[in-house]
Amino acid sequence: MNQEWPVAELDPVRRMRVIAAATPGVAYAEKLIPAPFSAVWAAASDLERELPRMITDLRSFEITSARGERMTAHASGRLGQRARFDVVLRPGWCVMQSRFLIGGMAAVPEAGGTRFAFLGGLRLPGMRLLGPVLRPAVRKLALRPISRLEHRLQAR
Amino acid sequence: MVLMTGPPEIDPVLVRAAQRGDRIAVADLMDALAPYVGRVCGPIALHDGPDAAQEALIAILKNLRSLRDPGAIYGWARAIAVREAVRVARKAAQAVPAELTDVPAQGDPELAADVRDVLARLSPGHRAVLVLRDLEGLDEQAAGDLLNVPAGTVRSRLFRARRSFRKAWAP
Numbered sequence: 001m002n003q004e005w006p007v008a009e010l011d012p013v014r015r016m017r018v019i020a021a022a023t024p025g026v027a028y029a030e031k032l033i034p035a036p037f038s039a040v041w042a043a044a045s046d047l048e049r050e051l052p053r054m055i056t057d058l059r060s061f062e063i064t065s066a067r068g069e070r071m072t073a074h075a076s077g078r079l080g081q082r083a084r085f086d087v088v089l090r091p092g093w094c095v096m097q098s099r100f101l102i103g104g105m106a107a108v109p110e111a112g113g114t115r116f117a118f119l120g121g122l123r124l125p126g127m128r129l130l131g132p133v134l135r136p137a138v139r140k141l142a143l144r145p146i147s148r149l150e151h152r153l154q155a156r
Numbered sequence: 157m158v159l160m161t162g163p164p165e166i167d168p169v170l171v172r173a174a175q176r177g178d179r180i181a182v183a184d185l186m187d188a189l190a191p192y193v194g195r196v197c198g199p200i201a202l203h204d205g206p207d208a209a210q211e212a213l214i215a216i217l218k219n220l221r222s223l224r225d226p227g228a229i230y231g232w233a234r235a236i237a238v239r240e241a242v243r244v245a246r247k248a249a250q251a252v253p254a255e256l257t258d259v260p261a262q263g264d265p266e267l268a269a270d271v272r273d274v275l276a277r278l279s280p281g282h283r284a285v286l287v288l289r290d291l292e293g294l295d296e297q298a299a300g301d302l303l304n305v306p307a308g309t310v311r312s313r314l315f316r317a318r319r320s321f322r323k324a325w326a327p
Contacts, residue, residue, distance in 0.1 A: 005291065006272050008194040008205025010213070018186055018210055022217035023179060086180050095183045102179045123177065 012092040016106035016117040019095070026102060026121030029142035034113040035153045037092070041107050043153060044116070045089060047073065053152065054145035055120070063087075097123065116149070118142045163192040163230055171226035174217075182220075186213055192230060193237045195291070199275055200241035200283045204248045212240035234292065235302050238284050242303075245280035278317055281305075285313040 010018075013030060020028035033040055043050055051061040059076045071087040075098070083098035095104040104119035120142060166188050173181035193216070194209045201208035215236050223232050275283055281303070288299040289310070296307040296314075303310070 004271060005195070006198040006202060006205060006275070007191075008198040008201065008209040010190050010194060010206060010209050014206060014210050015183075015186060015190065015213075018213045018217060019179070019183055021214040022182065088180060088183065095180060097179045104183075123179065 011108045012106035013108045013115050013117045016104055016119055019104060020119050023102065023121065026119050027142035028119045029146060030115060030117040031143065031146045032110060032113055033116050033150045033153065037107060037109040037114045039153060040114040040116060041092060044105050044107065044149060045094065047089070050149070054148050116146055118146050166229055168226035171229055175220050182217055186217060189213065189216065189233055193233060196234055196237040196287060197241040199287050199291070200238065200280055201245040202272060202276055204244050208241040208244040211244055212237040215240055238288065238302060242280045242284050274321055277320055282313045282317045285310050286317045289314055
């Protein structure tokens with residue numbers, strides 16, 4: 001007889017939903033990608049290579065230091081913008097933030113492939129007020145990077 | 157049936173950073189709280205536990221600025237988690253009325269039940285009382301305050317809930 005009390009587990013995608021819901025004004029979307037978790041995450045977690053492909057405004061993303069799952073990175077934009085990012089990266093989970101930006105990816109295996117979540121947005125005080133207004137509009141913005149990742153996985 | 161084990165301490169510096177809007181700190185705080193919230197929501201919301209834990213963590217992180225004392229974060233998070241778990245469980249209409257007479261009798265093949273089976277025979281309100289008293293060690297007054305019911309109601313719910321466990325596990 002199992003006398004253990006049930007414990008509710010939260011997988012990485014559910015955790016990213018929490019971050020998205022608790023962060024005003026971010027774009028968030030998730031999608032089932034018909035590819036195994038290992039292939040999806042191998043591509044997505046190669047941040048230096050994959051992020052500039054997923055986010056077309058980004059020219060480069062360079063990891064400058066790493067200690068376990070914590071990293072720092074320098075990002076350069078197509079218009080010459082530069083930002084330093086703090087990054088946490090582990091299997092199925094990535095969050096990053098600069099002074100003005102926040103980003104995140106999460107993935108879990110699911111029947112039919114991999115559920116993949118993407119989050120991105122601005123860290124500005126006004127977002128608390130604007131967030132609810134922007135949320136429907138920005139969902140499309142979060143779907144595009146997922147679609148780009150999916151197309152590349154299909155092309156392999 | 158008291159199973160109290162204290163959750164690991166959370167650094168007040170992490171809580172303060174999350175309150176200031178540091179999203180890495182928010183994610184770290186969520187990771188730190190998730191096992192505890194999952195332990196509170198699991199026995200109350202059962203198979204809707206992940207939904208309840210998700211909703212509880214959203215409410216916790218959205219309202220983080222209202223927490224004045226970072227040292228009180230577990231008690232504060234527990235109140236939110238219990239309420240969200242009861243709400244989600246009730247919404248999912250999985251509540252079985254608090255009639256415990258259908259607990260299988262001794263010798264019944266269904267007696268090979270686990271904790272989950274016994275919990276499933278209780279209403280979310282009864283399960284919440286069990287979690288607060290037997291897992292969390294709150295007294296009847298504190299449990300009643302948290303659930304917005306009189307201490308006497310906590311006592312009667314607890315009596316009936318414990319009786320169902322005793323029946324299910326009688327030697």
